[in-house]
Amino acid sequence: MRIAISGASGRIGRQLVPHLLARGIVPLLVGRDPRRLQTMFPECPSAGYKDLATSLDGVDLFVHMAAINNDSDESAASFEAVNVDLAAQVCAAAADAGVDRFVYVSSLHALDENSASDYARTKRLGADQVLSNPGIDVRVVYLPAIAGERFSGKLSLLNHLPRQVGRAMAYILSAFRPTLSLSKVMPLFVDPAFFTDKENRVVLTQRQANNLVYRGAKRAVDLGFALAILVFFWWLLAIIWIVVCTTSRGPGLFRQIRVGRGGKTFTCYKFRTMYLSTPQAATHEISQAAVTDFGSFLRRTKLDELPQIFNIFANQMSLVGPRPCLPSQKELILERQRRGVLDALPGITGLAQVNNIDMADPQLLSRYDQAYVQRQSLLLDLQIIWQTLFGAGAGDRVAV
Incomplete structure (x- = not known):
């Protein structure tokens, strides 16, 4: 399987790419600044958004993680330009290039219909945009805070604690907010069976059944x-x-x-x-x-x-x-x-x-x-x- 990823320089992407490389999967990294991506991950090829028509040849799966996140103070127009317009353009380019599957990564914040924040509002619009593309098999994946080698999102404060203390605190805090181990995200990228389910919106969390x-x-x-x-x-x-x-x-x-x-x-x-x-x-x-x-x-x-x-x-x-x-x-x-x-x-x-x-x-x-x-x-x-x-x-x- 050949994978293309946008947003690899983000909090999740910086941890995810090394996991893929360890599994023998070398993703194509897509972003506004391909040179920066090449510097961050010299093992991976990179491309700009303008090069998608030629760079996606042979790609099986495009994972779109590029977004303006909910902790940003950008304008509403910027949120719409990235979380909605860019997502729709990338999805269309992937479909035109013959990519079979497209994953639009969102977060649990966007599932709250009562949330009127620019992030939640535009991520909901972006999900609707990519799902309306008939030329490609799309899944919208909603993620909580991710726990990998380092914590991301609001859990990032735990990175300053001793490792074992941070893990224990994360376990306690996960009872209050859903979390997900980075290893649980891997099936998205290595298991085509993920796309056999008829649901096109998927929520991924570590369920609380085993959380004492x-x-x-x-x-x-x-x-x-x-x-x-x-x-x-x-x-x-x-x-x-x-x-x-x-x-x-x-x-x-x-x-x-x-x-x-x-x-x-x-x-x-x-x-x-x-x-x-x-x-x-x-x-x-x-x-x-x-x-x-x-x-x-x-x-x-x-x-x-x-x-x-x-x-x-x-x-x-x-x-x-x-x-x-x-x-x-x-x-x-x-x-x-x-x-x-x-x-x-x-x-x-x-x-x-x-x-x-x-x-x-x-x-x-x-x-x-x-x-x-x-x-x-x-x-x-x-x-x-x-x-x-x-x-x-x-x-x-x-x-x-």
Whole structure:
């Protein structure tokens, strides 16, 4: 495989090129100043952007990392010129030269639709531009802070600490912000199977399943929340239970089998919000007429979810995670299984819920669930909790 890389003089590129050379891959380095690139990496050929029509002959993969980063004080016009216009021009030149595959490297910042920074805004536009090119197979890859021989981005401060201390601090900090080892990026450049997946936007992070700091802190937050509800708001649970029982026929609690971590089923508890005769089905398949008057209030305020603290105590659910579905929702289960969503504990609230995504669209929901699992961190969990407390999301919507 012959690879061309733009942005090799950047933070990630300076570490990535030596890794490629160690694997026996000598990339073509592309930039505004080919002489500087030649000085930095004398083993590699270099070319300018104006020379792409002739220099890309025989190249299989173009990796575009050139960008104005989010810590720059450049003008908005400069951000657009580099992150959007240059990306589109390079992608078009690669397609014209017969390059098979194109990778547009972005960062997790650009995934935050609420971020209006020049960097996030232009990287989103740049991704849309390259994905619209029909002449080449494009993947947009979103990366977090990269940990190689040296740390990059906001983690670069750790480079001033003793190596072992820096590594330990990075491990702790990775529970708060997603990170990625540079060695995990390598499959992009040496494994063509990366392009066989139908998803053209790929988030690469080291998932938190093996991070003991994250798992311990998340479990502590879950248990703290559940204990606080039980100790300080038991009276509220009792009042809601009494009102549910007295305003409609049936029990106060509703029990339903749901699919949890690893595809295993468990009994999920909620306050009953529907009439006793309502059939067992996904919420979006049930008519609004099946919801009691008090049930509408509970669903609107999300108070019907409070009994799930007992699922938290049993370690069947977490405060934040993908919402558990019914065993009958086969399409959603298969999508979640394919995307690795079932590796995580289901949650009372989640990224999809605060963005008003429910189970009516299994494809869209599973993509949001996957995004949560890939970007999982303590800060993201706290952000979702905060949004939920202040009313984000409408809960599981019933059919109109």
